[in-house]
Amino acid sequence: MTIAFADVRRVEEIIRSASRIVCICHRNPDGDAVGSLLGMGQLIEHCFSRKEVFFQCVDPPPESFRFLQGALRMRSDYSYRCGDAAIILDCGEPKLTEMMESHPMLFNGSMPTIELDHHPRNPLFATVNIVLPDAASTCEIVVMLSDALGWSLTPDIATCLLTGVFTDTGGLLHSNTSPAVYRTVARLMRSGARREEIVRNVFRTAKLSTLKLWGRVLEKISITHEGGAISAVTEGDFRASGADYSELTGAVDYVNAVPGMRFSLILSERDGTVKGSLRTLRDDIDVSAMAAKFSGGGHRKAAGFALPGKLKPEIRWKVEQVEDEQGRSALR
Numbered sequence: 372m373t374i375a376f377a378d379v380r381r382v383e384e385i386i387r388s389a390s391r392i393v394c395i396c397h398r399n400p401d402g403d404a405v406g407s408l409l410g411m412g413q414l415i416e417h418c419f420s421r422k423e424v425f426f427q428c429v430d431p432p433p434e435s436f437r438f439l440q441g442a443l444r445m446r447s448d449y450s451y452r453c454g455d456a457a458i459i460l461d462c463g464e465p466k467l468t469e470m471m472e473s474h475p476m477l478f479n480g481s482m483p484t485i486e487l488d489h490h491p492r493n494p495l496f497a498t499v500n501i502v503l504p505d506a507a508s509t510c511e512i513v514v515m516l517s518d519a520l521g522w523s524l525t526p527d528i529a530t531c532l533l534t535g536v537f538t539d540t541g542g543l544l545h546s547n548t549s550p551a552v553y554r555t556v557a558r559l560m561r562s563g564a565r566r567e568e569i570v571r572n573v574f575r576t577a578k579l580s581t582l583k584l585w586g587r588v589l590e591k592i593s594i595t596h597e598g599g600a601i602s603a604v605t606e607g608d609f610r611a612s613g614a615d616y617s618e619l620t621g622a623v624d625y626v627n628a629v630p631g632m633r634f635s636l637i638l639s640e641r642d643g644t645v646k647g648s649l650r651t652l653r654d655d656i657d658v659s660a661m662a663a664k665f666s667g668g669g670h671r672k673a674a675g676f677a678l679p680g681k682l683k684p685e686i687r688w689k690v691e692q693v694e695d696e697q698g699r700s701a702l703r
């Protein structure tokens with residue numbers, strides 16, 4: 372897994388020629404999106420003191436990532452000026468930026484764009500596309516690129532990047548945790564990444580509202596004929612628990628813990644959209660193919676989709692009449 376030399380040079384050229392650089396990550400940003408966005412942008416600031424860098428995302432960073440340096444600089448109101456270049460991070464497809472209508476210049480070739488991503492079916496929509504499906508996280512790619520360019524990392528930047536490496540591997544537990552991931556972790560810790568800070572803020576902190584939401588998710592698990600563990604979260608569940616949408620992240624790994632399942636799925640409802648989050652532990656199941664049937668995508672073992680609509684609760688109760696030893700009928 373390497374970045375082509377020609378791409379490294381093209382990235383260098385685009386960054387060198389731009390006076391303003393906007394870094395963009397996907398909506399509902401996760402740890403890898405926030406980490407790679409802040410890591411990449413602040414690397415540029417650290418290496419080129421004269422460049423202006425913007426951190427753009429249509430949604431604010433989830434609270435658990437606000438301890439990262441630069442997180443409070445994330446905005447949703449970037450406006451294009453001449454001399455700009457864009458770096459798009461962790462976006463498996465352009466629509467995940469939610470900027471296609473508001474900022475067509477990002478997608479029609481009228482400004483130089485660089486895309487750093489690890490989603491396998493990425494349509495390669497930027498001027499330079501560094502898309503490595505074998506990378507466990509986009510942060511891993513940012514580290515490779517930075518090293519190829521001879522840039523230096525600060526402890527704060529290394530902490531941003533290690534956050535994405537940790538979250539996209541589920542704390543180094545998912546099957547995508549390759550030897551390269553451990554090398555990247557070592558590389559970042561040598562640069563001063565504060566591992567304990569990430570563990571405390573991201574993996575060992577859960578708000579009361581999050582725990583209540585997860586309680587609802589776990590309560591509602593059901594097993595399908597196809598061997599799936601499925602749960603669903605309605606808008607009512609979000610309201611009742613006081614949780615916001617980002618707090619659902621991670622719950623699917625618990626649903627996926629049911630032994631013997633082929634896959635797990637959490638359906639969730641927000642603003643007229645039903646989102647599906649799919650996981651599997653099995654090598655012979657490709658959940659990204661399942662997600663693709665609903666116009667979604669992702670990785671073989673972790674994928675998702677979003678469809679316009681609402682969740683319709685369907686509760687089936689069956690009344691079965693049985694007779695006890697005395698021949699009396701009873702309802703069971």
Ligand SMILES: [Mn+2]
Pocket residue numbers: 403404461489507508509539
């Ligand atoms: Mn990612």
